[in-house]
Amino acid sequence: MIAQINIDYALCRDPLNCRKCLSVCPSVVFVCGPTKVWKGQESDSREYKIFGRYYDKCSGCGDCVKVCPANAVQLNFVPREQLARKFREERAAQLKER
Amino acid sequence: MCWVCEKYGKGGKWYLNPENFARRLYKIRKEGKEAAGADADPQAAGMGAGVVAELVKARISGDREWENEIKREALEQAYQTHFGQVVTLDEYLQILDTAYPLAKMTCGCRRVQRGMPDEENFTCMGIGPGMYKWERWPETYRGGVEFVTPAEAKEWAMMNHKEGRVQTVDVFGTPYIGGLCQCEYPGCVAVRNRIDYDFKFLLKGHFVAKVDREKCTGCKSCLGRCQFKALNLEVYTSKAYIDLDQCFGCGLCVTACPSGAIQLLDRQSMPGLAENW
Ligand code: SF4
Ligand code: SF4
Ligand code: SF4
Ligand code: SF4
Numbered sequence A: 001m002i003a004q005i006n007i008d009y010a011l012c013r014d015p016l017n018c019r020k021c022l023s024v025c026p027s028v029v030f031v032c033g034p035t036k037v038w039k040g041q042e043s044d045s046r047e048y049k050i051f052g053r054y055y056d057k058c059s060g061c062g063d064c065v066k067v068c069p070a071n072a073v074q075l076n077f078v079p080r081e082q083l084a085r086k087f088r089e090e091r092a093a094q095l096k097e098r
Numbered sequence B: 001m002c003w004v005c006e007k008y009g010k011g012g013k014w015y016l017n018p019e020n021f022a023r024r025l026y027k028i029r030k031e032g033k034e035a036a037g038a039d040a041d042p043q044a045a046g047m048g049a050g051v052v053a054e055l056v057k058a059r060i061s062g063d064r065e066w067e068n069e070i071k072r073e074a075l076e077q078a079y080q081t082h083f084g085q086v087v088t089l090d091e092y093l094q095i096l097d098t099a100y101p102l103a104k105m106t107c108g109c110r111r112v113q114r115g116m117p118d119e120e121n122f123t124c125m126g127i128g129p130g131m132y133k134w135e136r137w138p139e140t141y142r143g144g145v146e147f148v149t150p151a152e153a154k155e156w157a158m159m160n161h162k163e164g165r166v167q168t169v170d171v172f173g174t175p176y177i178g179g180l181c182q183c184e185y186p187g188c189v190a191v192r193n194r195i196d197y198d199f200k201f202l203l204k205g206h207f208v209a210k211v212d213r214e215k216c217t218g219c220k221s222c223l224g225r226c227q228f229k230a231l232n233l234e235v236y237t238s239k240a241y242i243d244l245d246q247c248f249g250c251g252l253c254v255t256a257c258p259s260g261a262i263q264l265l266d267r268q269s270m271p272g273l274a275e276n277w
């Protein structure tokens, strides 16, 4: 099964300073990157956003859900074949548009 | 010689060619949208990571043709603009005599993927004229930069090698080399994408490591040095084993061996590996 990791961004307000889910994850699934880049100043830590980028590597241990102080991480699992079918359909649609 | 040497090496290794460290200073860009905060894709953070979201989808779908097409297109772009290659410590030290200025900076990959706080994360080296404009783009150099002398840089490079980080050269506008990195799996996005998804944004180095089984005592000192999953212990013979196909030629295992049992060989001298970048 493949993880579907959803972060509730209304609850996860300052991910670069918190980043507990990212630090605890044994599979290094998360990335926390900036949504804005400024000239002459660093991005505010609240302009960062966290994603389960390598969700295909998620073991399903559940630690990210447990460690999140804001209850912002939601974890669901779907059968690999179901997701594979969805992506193959996306790809077919892409090819059709060429 | 790899294809980069053929194009930009002037008969030698491209990253030892002084021309590839020189560049006229960047034009002052007109006050563009960056001044007002340009949008960035947070999922694309880290070295060569713009392609990950698509790559993961293709991987899950099982469609190899799709995966190959993503890589082909992304690499065609990357090799013209921004990619990296593994170098040995000796080569790295030579580069420090060529490149100037030298400035320690924080590592973007380990910040966005490992949450390393800036104070503990000065594991990148920005080099060349591009560094003079660092204040214009503080987010790229988050946590600030620290200009160092070549002697300080060398000491720091040797410390990084000792601690077990792989050293790489990084191109910013081919063939201009603007960065020297100290990387590891899985914190480095480029190393991780190469190992886990075979995305060749990071090229293998010009050497490969080979074990002399006569000399190897099985002491295990080299175990844990390899960031590329190429080295382990053959338990039944109690000898170190290196997968030559998988070796990136960083030399980290070589300096860890007290018996001189691992040797770095020129990749070109091994016909079976000569094109394995
Ligand atoms: S469930 Fe475990 S492996 Fe998966 S993202 Fe969360 S911490 Fe990482
Ligand atoms: S642990 Fe929760 S609040 Fe903290 S960064 Fe992760 S999702 Fe956001
Ligand atoms: S040092 Fe390695 S891990 Fe850090 S930014 Fe450079 S490539 Fe990425
Ligand atoms: S086997 Fe040795 S030289 Fe080869 S990649 Fe691993 S540590 Fe580096």
Ligand code: SF4
Pocket (backbone or CB within 6 Å): B211, B215, B216, B217, B218, B219, B220, B221, B222, B223, B239, B240, B256, B257, B258, B259, B260, B261, B262
């Ligand atoms: S450090 Fe040298 S002697 Fe010890 S196991 Fe590795 S190769 Fe063999």
